[in-house]
Amino acid sequence: MSTLDLCEKYFQTRDIYKLLDLQKDAQMNEIKKSYHKMSLLVHPDRVHESQKAEATTKFQVLSRIYQVLTDDTKRALYDKKGIIDREGDDDSDKDATFKGKVVKLDAFLDEWRKTFHPFLYHKSKYVGSVAERDAIKKAYLDGRGSIKYIIKNTPFLDANDGPRVHKVVCKMIQEKLIPPPSHFTGEPPQMRAKPNNAGEERNENPKAQ
Structure with a gap:
């Protein structure tokens, strides 16, 4: 073929x-x-x-x-x-x-x-590293705030990482490194995407855990 x-x-x-x-x-x-x-x-x-x-x-x-x-x-x-x-x-x-x-x-x-x-070569060194944080940041911006997009486009992440990714994203939002999801969607706070424990997205206002 x-x-x-x-x-x-x-x-x-x-x-x-x-x-x-x-x-x-x-x-x-x-x-x-x-x-x-x-x-x-x-x-x-x-x-x-x-x-x-x-x-x-x-x-x-x-x-x-x-x-x-x-x-x-x-x-x-x-x-x-x-x-x-x-x-x-x-x-x-x-x-x-x-x-x-x-x-x-x-x-x-x-x-x-x-x-x-x-x-x-070293997943244990990548998870939680600056490189992973940068990759999550890029995927967040490319995916217009979608947690699903971040998980799909960041090395080693899967659905079980949803809550951890959400915390990383919320911290970057608090530090003003990235805009909140409403910047992309124009939706009111109660409609913003937040991952549940399975890494899916649901409509809630994201707050740092």
Whole structure:
């Protein structure tokens, strides 16, 4: 199955720009940032053992797309003809590309962790760190105050982290590092989103616990 077929199967699009939420004139720093975000969401280290096979395939697909968009020749070919070079390579399921070099998947994952998110090696050091707080802050702003969005887009978080994330968010609001949810929604206090113990959102005024 070709890379674009896999894009359609797993990401419901054959448009690699749309997949990474990019414009066609996206610059290298934008491509890297978007790739980092997307690959983090499907990284095999972040899913249950039963989901690792699919996550690994998705991760490989994103790697190939990143290779295309960061190579002027491959990108020009895709932009002009809508195809990706070297489709059907027999080793494509075993290899990935990192910094312009084809490497075995295990080695690629190792390099990815070191380059994009070294904290993936040390969850215990990441949780509660300044890096996690910064990631929560960014996700809060990107997600317009949504706790669900924060949990989905921050490393290591799941539904059980809802109450802890809520406390972190409320503290940042008190410190005026981020605006309250009403800044995004325009809703009155009694309608603002607050997570319950399952990490879901309900309509209450958020207060620091």
